[in-house]
Amino acid sequence: MKPTARKTLAAVVTGVAVAVGAAATPAAANPTVPVTVPLDGAGKVLPMEMPRIGMELPLLIPGAPEAPRFTEGRLLPDRTLPQVPLNGGLPGIGLSAPLPHALDDGHDHIDVGTPASRLRALTPGLALVAPLTAPDPMHPALPAPRLPAAGVLAPALRTVVGGGLGAGPGV
Numbered sequence: 376m377k378p379t380a381r382k383t384l385a386a387v388v389t390g391v392a393v394a395v396g397a398a399a400t401p402a403a404a405n406p407t408v409p410v411t412v413p414l415d416g417a418g419k420v421l422p423m424e425m426p427r428i429g430m431e432l433p434l435l436i437p438g439a440p441e442a443p444r445f446t447e448g449r450l451l452p453d454r455t456l457p458q459v460p461l462n463g464g465l466p467g468i469g470l471s472a473p474l475p476h477a478l479d480d481g482h483d484h485i486d487v488g489t490p491a492s493r494l495r496a497l498t499p500g501l502a503l504v505a506p507l508t509a510p511d512p513m514h515p516a517l518p519a520p521r522l523p524a525a526g527v528l529a530p531a532l533r534t535v536v537g538g539g540l541g542a543g544p545g546v
Contacts, residue, residue, distance in 0.1 A: 407431040407464065407491050426472035431491040433464030448509050456501035458528055465534060467491030474542065489538040500528030 410430045418425035438460035443452030469488040504524040 407433045407467070424473045426470060429469045431467035433466060433491055433494070435461055435463040437461055450505040450507060450509055451503050453502065454500050454528065455503040458497040458500035458530075461496045461498065462494070463496075464494045465489075465492045465536060484543060486541045486543070487539070489536065492534055492536050494532070494534045496533070497531040499530045502526040502528060 408431070410432055412428040412430075414425040414428070440457040440459045441454065443454065443457065445452050467488070467490045469486075471484055471486045474483055474485045502525070504521075506520060506523040507518040508521055510518055
């Protein structure tokens with residue numbers, strides 16, 4: 376095999392490996408950090424069972440903004456300040472607390488929980504129109520003045536939130 380063919384084959388194999396790695400990342404795209412509130416010390420001092428509180432804090436992962444789109448007849452791009460996508464999640468919370476015989480003997484704990492949920496967001500963007508018109512090759516003169524304009528691209532937020540409430544025997 377010639378050296379140029381080896382280099383080409385190596386480049387193709389590297390490209391395929393990167394594509395397979397990029398396809399495998401969405402499963403781990405929203406990592407969470409588990410956090411437990413330490414109440415064990417208070418349970419040893421106070422003569423009662425302490426609640427258990429735990430959370431899952433997601434990490435925000437910024438994405439790549441869209442490239443500027445130039446349109447004919449405008450001096451500035453369509454979206455002067457592009458929107459940046461953010462992927463992350465809402466924190467999950469779990470709370471288990473003693474409920475001393477409020478309902479009956481079989482239900483002495485209450486559990487409240489919301490699982491960590493995915494969150495997709497877009498930051499606000501900005502669209503500007505320049506105070507001058509674009510140069511016209513048919514009329515070689517100075518650009519004509521016009522009123523500048525500005526528009527704010529609204530942020531977007533998408534998520535699905537769930538939760539649960541239950542009562543049962545203590546653990």
